[in-house]
Structures are given as C-alpha cells and as structure tokens.
Amino acid sequence: MAPDTVSRLKAALERSGPASSDFDLNPGTVLPPGRKLRPAGVLVAISLAQAEPRVILTKRSSFLKHHPGQIAFPGGKQDQGDADVTAAALREAREEIGLPDGLAEVLGHMPEHETVTSFRVTPVIAILRQDFPIVPEPGEVDEVFSVPLDHLMRPENYLIESRRWRRQRRYYFTVPYGPYYIWGATARMLRALADRMQK
Template sequence: MARDLISKLTVALERDGAGSSDFDLNPETVLPEGRKLRPAGVLVPVSVVADTPRLILTKRSSALKHHPGQIAFPGGKQDEGDADVTATALREAREEIGLPPEMPRVLGHLPIHETVTSFSVTPVVAILDSSFEPIAEPGEVDEVFTVPLAHVLNPENYVVESRRWRGQRRHYYAVPYGPYYIWGATARMLRGLAARMSE
C-alpha cells in the first residue's frame, strides 16, 4: 500500500501545473507590480508507518503575532544558511516538531504558493516510513497532530468560505477535520495536491 501511494504521489508531483496563491478565489484582487516575495519552505510530511497514511500538521501558538492558532505545515522563511527551500522545510520541521532531518524521504515539490503576507512558499512533500515522537516547539506550536491523508486528498471534503479581511470579503478553501479547522494557504496547497492526485 505504501509503495503504491509513493508511486502515485511521485507521478502527481511530476505533473506540470501553475502555482497557487491566497488570491485564487478572489480574482478582483489587484496585486502591486514589482512586489517582492520572500522565499519560504514548508514540509508536507506523510507518515506511512501505520496501515492508514496520515498527514502531520501543526496548530500554531495562540500567542504568535502572525496567524495565531491556525493550522499549518511545519515550515518558515528561508534563511541565508539554508542551501535551498527543501533545506528550509527540513530545518523548520526539526525546530517545530522535532523531526530528525535525515528521516523524511523527499518525493518532490508542489508549485509555489504566494501568500497574502508576501511569501513565496514551496511545499516539500516527503514520506516518513519510520516513527518518531513529535516535540512541539515551545512558544511556536501548541499542538502536533495528524489527519488521514485520504481526507485531504478527497476534493469533495473541501468547501469555499469567506470572511472580511482588510475591509474586503475574502474567499478561501477550508477542509475541516474533527476539531481542526484547516483553511487558507494550508488548505489551498492541499487542494492543489488533491487535484493532482485526482488527475
């Protein structure tokens, strides 16, 4: 089962496709010309240790200035010392959830996602075929949890919702799971993976 999943993920990641952004569902948004985006990398870690493959996510600390309490992939902005965005994603995963950097088997990348906070985010998809004990980074991560991969790969589980942001109504994807409200950039990147896996 794991081998079949890895094969399907690899094929999906090799497909050509446009990037995504926080503005995909808001076509009236006018982005400023010459805007500068900061590179970032996030890890999309899929554990295949158990019979049911599961995606590892984090709940950000409610004390953070940016995106408090939101569901996110382990990741962050690229530092000067990072060789590339893959190295960024692996470093951040080690810091945020205690994932040993040699453990993930990187399969590839999803197209770059532009966020409303001016980041150019590269999602790095990786397989974990051995277990580890997650350690949430104090002050950054309130919780490390998993959802069945099948849940986020099913396009029918996604809904489009909206809220007011900076005086305008902004639409976004959400893919709720139990008590976890997965939305915004995280849901949009996962929706892109679901679409690729459905092709």
C-alpha cells in the first residue's frame, strides 16, 4: 500500500455507495418488511505503526451466542450508554482488545451492513498511528491478529463460497489469509471497502 494510505481511505469514504448485507449474493432471499434491526458498530482499525498498514481482527470465542469462532472486527451492539455507533465501536474495541481511549483516529463510516442475526452494523474506519499492548477480552476473544491492508484491498483475493443454511444454499464472500478464514459479514464489509479503494 502506498504511503498515501490515509488520503486514499478518506477519498474512498467520500464516494457514495449502497448499503450491504449478508444477503447480497443471495438475490432470491425475501426479507420481511418492517423487520427490526438492532444498531451496532464495528471498528475497522488500520494500524500504521508497522512497515505496512495492517487491519486488526479478532477470532471470537467458540462459546459466544452470535458468530462463535468466527473472524470479526472489534465491535458490537449499541448500548443505551453509547452516544452513537461510533462510540459503541470504540467502547467494544477497548473491552475486546484493550484499545486505549483516544488512540483511534476516526476517518469516517461505510454504509450500514445488515446481518442474518438482525443487526444493522456500521463499519467505523479508523487509523492507529501507534502500537498498543493488545489485551484480548477473556471469554469473548480467543485471538487478536492483523492482516495487511493491501491483501484485503485487492478484490481478486476474494472468493465466493457457499454452504447450506436453513435448508437453502447460501453464498458469501471469503478472503483467506494464512490460517485465518475470513468470511461472512466481515469479508463483505471489507470487500465493500476494497471496491471503493479501486475507484
């Protein structure tokens, strides 16, 4: 990734684009009108402290109710005490990976993403100019790792795979990296950002 990572990210966030969902690759899915979605925020934290920009991701505990064992951004549902989804994403990042307050420089937001678990997720794009001691939240996060931004911003690195879900064939994006199988909502939101970065 070129040294102008921040300016490229800002330009990408200024471009208009549609919202995304877990159903994007399944056009036959009929969603009930009037469904209630819970607001949530995830932090797409891009560390600039290494030789190359890297995106911080977590591997969720296999004991969690939602998305157990999956690769995810730090983040979660907006609580009553959160001012907005950005505050929710930053609070969750502090709790899940030990991100210190004030370290993340928020650049903007991607359009909302609807999940199969009825969340309306806002990806909050932020940069980290310094390293920090990562502290995974016990019982919720099994591992914290990072992936080069350049790998995630190349559309050709994304695959479309499928599996049976609720008696139907469901298609979704994946973007494998080493031993990590990044798929579903996380891969879809990253792919949306990658598409904008190509323009």
